Amino acid sequence: MKIYIYILSSLLVFGCKAQKKGYEFNLLNDMFETFNYSEFERQNKKYQGIDKDGFEEEFTFDDGTKVLADNEEMFVLPKKDFYVGYKAFYKNGNIKEKGHYFGLFELNVKSIKIGKWYYFDERGNLIRTVDEELKFGNFSSQDILIFLENKKYINLKNGKNRENVEVDFFYSPDFKKRLWSITIYKGKSFSISGNETLREGKSLYIDANTREEVKINDIKKYKDIIPNFEESYPFLNNNSSYQTFQGKTSTEEERKAFEQEQWEKYQARRDKKCLDQNRMNLENIKK
Incomplete structure (x- = not known):
């Protein structure tokens, strides 16, 4: 059976998330950014908790969005969407890479990369952009x-x-x-x-x-x-x-x-x- 898709509306808008109370989530685009986990934790202490897998650095914001973060990585888990936002950082706090994974978050398991992924050198220069959607044919x-x-x-x-x-x-x-x-x-x-x-x-x-x-x-x-x-x-x-x-x-x-x-x-x-x-x-x- 051949499958035809007639719905043309965009159901997955990569990176388009409104501001959340307690923390402003940056768009996952090609812009340089830095991250200081200690400052992030201080500003959002009231949202912090422990997730079902025992991951202590979980933050749940007012709209249900969850963030799992430490000094080197950040996972953004929207409440209703079928993807996970991801960012990795160098030791100096500069962005290393960012993009989206398909499906739900599972501890220590990185799923299928989707959308555009952006890669930076340690000085913050954008060195590569990969459109992961191309591999899906x-x-x-x-x-x-x-x-x-x-x-x-x-x-x-x-x-x-x-x-x-x-x-x-x-x-x-x-x-x-x-x-x-x-x-x-x-x-x-x-x-x-x-x-x-x-x-x-x-x-x-x-x-x-x-x-x-x-x-x-x-x-x-x-x-x-x-x-x-x-x-x-x-x-x-x-x-x-x-x-x-x-x-x-x-x-x-x-x-x-x-x-x-x-x-x-x-x-x-x-x-x-x-x-x-x-x-x-x-x-x-x-x-």
């Missing part, structure tokens, strides 16, 4: 948001369900292959054993060159651009045991059950890795 990050809203998975006006969507993007160096991978979760995560957790969901795939939705059985065409493909999709391997399910010819229902089981195992491994990484990061913060 014919299906942009805004197209993804529109697609998800049309499917009723998210609401762009109020940000509803944004925490239930996980998006990845894969592409080859020559851009002949580009693939969006979208996971839609439902319900809450639950523990199955030890630190392993599961969460029910479904996956969607879109070829960013053709704008066509890709069926799961056709994902093998993209295995050279998907990291750890064999581990992530063992049921698509021609030599996989599901071809003769438990030593016998499988029915369609058995095959689907096997694929679901393999997908859940993959999700459990991935969630465990994220949990372990978050714990390590917490320990580093407390030191």
Whole structure:
């Protein structure tokens, strides 16, 4: 099925944020800027708190916008939007780089870069500008948001369900292959054993060159651009045991059950890795 986008209005205006009470957020543009965390903390002490991951340098402003900051980095998390503003600074306080990441913020995980990114030398000179949207080919990050809203998975006006969507993007160096991978979760995560957790969901795939939705059985065409493909999709391997399910010819229902089981195992491994990484990061913060 080919996907057509008819909505022309701009749903993601990169960097266009109004002034927040307690702190004026600068636009993410090519202008030079400096940052003094001690002064920032002093001016916004009443907004400071501890986030769910134990990150102590969290500031929540009156409009719901959150800022995670220290001497070297700043993450700006709008309350309703589907992106995160990011800035990195040199030790002298001068801006090093700034831009936007797609999706929600996750501690120690930097997601897909979107929009324009600006890079500066230590003296504050702009040395490079990169338009990250170009890598998406014919299906942009805004197209993804529109697609998800049309499917009723998210609401762009109020940000509803944004925490239930996980998006990845894969592409080859020559851009002949580009693939969006979208996971839609439902319900809450639950523990199955030890630190392993599961969460029910479904996956969607879109070829960013053709704008066509890709069926799961056709994902093998993209295995050279998907990291750890064999581990992530063992049921698509021609030599996989599901071809003769438990030593016998499988029915369609058995095959689907096997694929679901393999997908859940993959999700459990991935969630465990994220949990372990978050714990390590917490320990580093407390030191």
